[in-house]
Amino acid sequence: MLILKNEDLRLKIEDLQTKIFILPLITLTVICLLVFFAVKNNKSFSNNVNQEPNHINKIISLAPSTTEILFALGLGDKVIGVSEFCNWPPEAKEIPKVGGLLNPNYEAVVAARPDLVIAFDDMMQIRGKLAALGIKTLAVKHDSLDEILDSILIIGRHCGKEQKAEKIVGEIQNKILEIQNRIPDTNRPKVLISLGHEYSQDPAALPRNIYIAGNDGFYSEMIKFSGGQNAYGGKLPFPNIGAESVISMNPQIIIDIAPAAAKQTDSQITIQQWKKFTQIDAAKNDRIYVFTEDYTAIPGPRFILTLEKIARIINQENEPNSN
Numbered sequence: 001m002l003i004l005k006n007e008d009l010r011l012k013i014e015d016l017q018t019k020i021f022i023l024p025l026i027t028l029t030v031i032c033l034l035v036f037f038a039v040k041n042n043k044s045f046s047n048n049v050n051q052e053p054n055h056i057n058k059i060i061s062l063a064p065s066t067t068e069i070l071f072a073l074g075l076g077d078k079v080i081g082v083s084e085f086c087n088w089p090p091e092a093k094e095i096p097k098v099g100g101l102l103n104p105n106y107e108a109v110v111a112a113r114p115d116l117v118i119a120f121d122d123m124m125q126i127r128g129k130l131a132a133l134g135i136k137t138l139a140v141k142h143d144s145l146d147e148i149l150d151s152i153l154i155i156g157r158h159c160g161k162e163q164k165a166e167k168i169v170g171e172i173q174n175k176i177l178e179i180q181n182r183i184p185d186t187n188r189p190k191v192l193i194s195l196g197h198e199y200s201q202d203p204a205a206l207p208r209n210i211y212i213a214g215n216d217g218f219y220s221e222m223i224k225f226s227g228g229q230n231a232y233g234g235k236l237p238f239p240n241i242g243a244e245s246v247i248s249m250n251p252q253i254i255i256d257i258a259p260a261a262a263k264q265t266d267s268q269i270t271i272q273q274w275k276k277f278t279q280i281d282a283a284k285n286d287r288i289y290v291f292t293e294d295y296t297a298i299p300g301p302r303f304i305l306t307l308e309k310i311a312r313i314i315n316q317e318n319e320p321n322s323n
Helices: 006-017 024-037 064-072 090-094 106-112 123-133 143-159 163-181 216-226 243-249 267-274 303-314
Strands: 060-061 079-082 114-119 137-140 190-198 208-212 253-257 286-293
Touching: 006 190, 060 064, 064 079, 064 090, 064 114, 064 143, 079 106, 106 123, 114 123, 123 137, 137 143, 143 163, 143 216, 163 303, 190 216, 190 243, 243 303, 253 267, 253 303, 267 286, 286 303
Parallel strands: 060 079, 060 114, 114 137, 190 253, 253 286
Antiparallel strands: 190 208
């Protein structure tokens, strides 16, 4: 497990943010995953919510996934502020922005006078500042699929939508069971999920500076639930690898998470670049896929769509290489 001290985390994030024009996808995805994993073993304080659900009428969401949950629960009309990364559903684009995922505009938050701010459990510094300003916060975790589902229930319970939350979670759980029930009893293929790398318009260029899904998060769980195994066998939650590691892992399937709005190259070019790893099975057998949908990079209630896509790929159910 990768454990970063606060200063190390700050320096890591600042280094990533300097690459925003070179690695637009990494900027969002890596920052999100650093929040999920980097300090998950640190001690956190409990939620400081004590309002009755009927008294929560103005909500600020600091993450795309929690914004999606609020709208899925029918609470979109109560959302008065979101982070600059919150773009789904389309209505979220019209809601006032209150800063970034890790650097909210505290003046804007205070001026909005929210009844509740929803953040990740690991955003301890942000939650501490909000508490000092007298603002109630609700923290949720999104490290695993179970925690994503739990966050739907937690938000529903605190905001007067408990039955709706239970219905959504039940439907997702049923879909997961359907996926698992149709997995053939065969050897599990090795799957590598890329969460970002240096994107280039040159089809002859190899992917470089590759960040992949490790063995301690929801992407790895989705691989397992879909009938595969993570090609990465180490302990890091979010490894940064090079060409030699890709060749050594020899994945049978490669999935490149590259939302269209966050990258600057064509999916077919990306596939051609991965195929330059001619030694690996994924390239030999044309099993390289690019996910361009935004939901594939967000651990919200739409993760079930990502899981279904991965399951179709692993079980060869006619999923196209790219959209």
